[in-house]
Amino acid sequence: MKDCIFCQIALKEIPSEIAYEDDQVIAFKDIQPLAPVHLLVIPKCHLCSINDVTPEYEGLIGHTFSVIRRLASEFGVSESGYRVVTNTGTDGGQIVGHLHFHLLGGQALNAKIG
Known part of the structure; x- marks a missing residue:
């Protein structure tokens, strides 16, 4: 999507x-980190939110979580x-309209982070 900042990041x-990057996902450091380790992991295809995840994307979501697990290990927080x-959505705190997962670690996390 042309005006999506995360799509623009994925397209460099x-x-x-x-x-981390492969053909399906890209992970990058958050520019306003809330923890010592704060990565954003996104699918390269544009999905607005988890509400757009239909059965055809189950493999992508599984792969995304495998990447998250790998990154947690690589960044020493596993x-x-x-x-x-x-x-998800405005009331859920979603700011960028592209499905993304925050990986946070490196300190004790309280309930307010994320």
């Missing part, structure tokens, strides 16, 4: 600090613990 039209958050 906007620079970001990429932590043993101490981490949080994965996705917000």
Whole structure:
């Protein structure tokens, strides 16, 4: 989607600090981190939110969570613990209209983060 900032990041039209990339997903550091480790993991195809995840995307979502698990290990938070958050819709706190998962870790997380 042309006016989606996350699509632009996935297309490398906007620079970001990429932590992981393959043909289906890209992960990059959040520009306003809420924890020492704060990555955004997004599908490269444009899905507005979890509400757009139909059965045809089950493989993509499974793959996305495999990448999240791998990144948690690579960034050293898999043993101490981490949080994965996705917000859906305005009332759910979603700011960017592209499905994304926050990977947060590196400190004890309170209920307000994410």
